[in-house]
Amino acid sequence: MLNTFLFSALTTAKMLPTDYVGFTFFTGCMAMMAASAFFFLSLNQFDKKWRTSVLVSGLITFVAAVHYYYMRDYWAAFQESPTFFRYVDWIITVPMMCLEFYLILKVAGAKQSLLWKMIFYSVIMLVTGYLGEAVYMDQAAFWGFVSGVAYFAIVYEIYFGEAAKLAKAAGENVLAAHKILCWFVLVGWAIYPLGYMMGTDGWYSSFIPKGNIDVAYNIADAINKIGFGLVIYSLAVKSQKD
Ligand SMILES: *C/C=C(C)/C=C/C=C(C)/C=C/C1=C(C)CCCC1(C)C
Numbered sequence: 001m002l003n004t005f006l007f008s009a010l011t012t013a014k015m016l017p018t019d020y021v022g023f024t025f026f027t028g029c030m031a032m033m034a035a036s037a038f039f040f041l042s043l044n045q046f047d048k049k050w051r052t053s054v055l056v057s058g059l060i061t062f063v064a065a066v067h068y069y070y071m072r073d074y075w076a077a078f079q080e081s082p083t084f085f086r087y088v089d090w091i092i093t094v095p096m097m098c099l100e101f102y103l104i105l106k107v108a109g110a111k112q113s114l115l116w117k118m119i120f121y122s123v124i125m126l127v128t129g130y131l132g133e134a135v136y137m138d139q140a141a142f143w144g145f146v147s148g149v150a151y152f153a154i155v156y157e158i159y160f161g162e163a164a165k166l167a168k169a170a171g172e173n174v175l176a177a178h179k180i181l182c183w184f185v186l187v188g189w190a191i192y193p194l195g196y197m198m199g200t201d202g203w204y205s206s207f208i209p210k211g212n213i214d215v216a217y218n219i220a221d222a223i224n225k226i227g228f229g230l231v232i233y234s235l236a237v238k239s240q241k242d
Pocket of ligand 1: 090097125128129130144145148189190193196221224225
């Protein structure tokens with residue numbers, strides 16, 4: 001028994017054809033790797049002004065690819081949510097997504113304080129989310145609520161705050177890209193709290209069906225990280241043309 005367990009933990013674990021969660025970890029890993037290669041290999045075509053933004057797109061998917069490589073293994077070995085790796089990934093990549101907002105708004109004079117404000121909100125959002133999901137699971141609804149408030153602070157900032165004002169002053173290409181990124185945050189990021197409510201217990205449990213939290217998170221990550229990167233990539237291509 002112990003031997004079989006060690007065997008599966010130390011070598012490639014067997015995957016059942018019905019393991020759809022494992023499937024999303026594998027495809028998620030592959031998609032993040034492919035996206036990173038795409039962004040990195042495109043860097044040469046951009047001048048200095050846009051290169052940093054596209055580089056950050058590639059770093060976001062690359063950091064995710066490395067975490068997916070571990071999460072995929074962890075799931076295969078234990079059939080359990082790799083919550084720890086998940087949050088380590090998010091605490092690195094979500095601030096990098098805030099950095100993308102800041103970088104494209106710099107042409108309109110974005111200050112570093114905007115960047116730090118958004119990073120602050122995202123750290124609160126993720127630390128409290130982790131507390132509810134992994135530490136104080138019997139208070140998941142409370143911590144999820146605190147996390148949700150921080151999430152809405154980000155949404156407010158990009159739709160109505162300083163970031164929104166800067167976007168209007170940054171020219172039509174940046175404004176168009178900013179608007180799409182806003183949609184990613186409002187709709188694409190909303191999948192995460194939904195997944196959280198599917199995987200934890202709280203007042204919402206009577207109407208949110210129980211489901212696998214990892215499937216929701218894996219789909220959301222692929223949409224948001226690769227999608228975000230592609231918006232930045234297209235903005236760079238477009239701005240370089242005109
Ligand atoms: C690449 C990873 C991204 C964009 C992760 C985003 C994560 C969130 C927007 C998570 C939000 C949560 C809430 C709003 C409430 C419940 C707890 C969280 C952490 C799942």
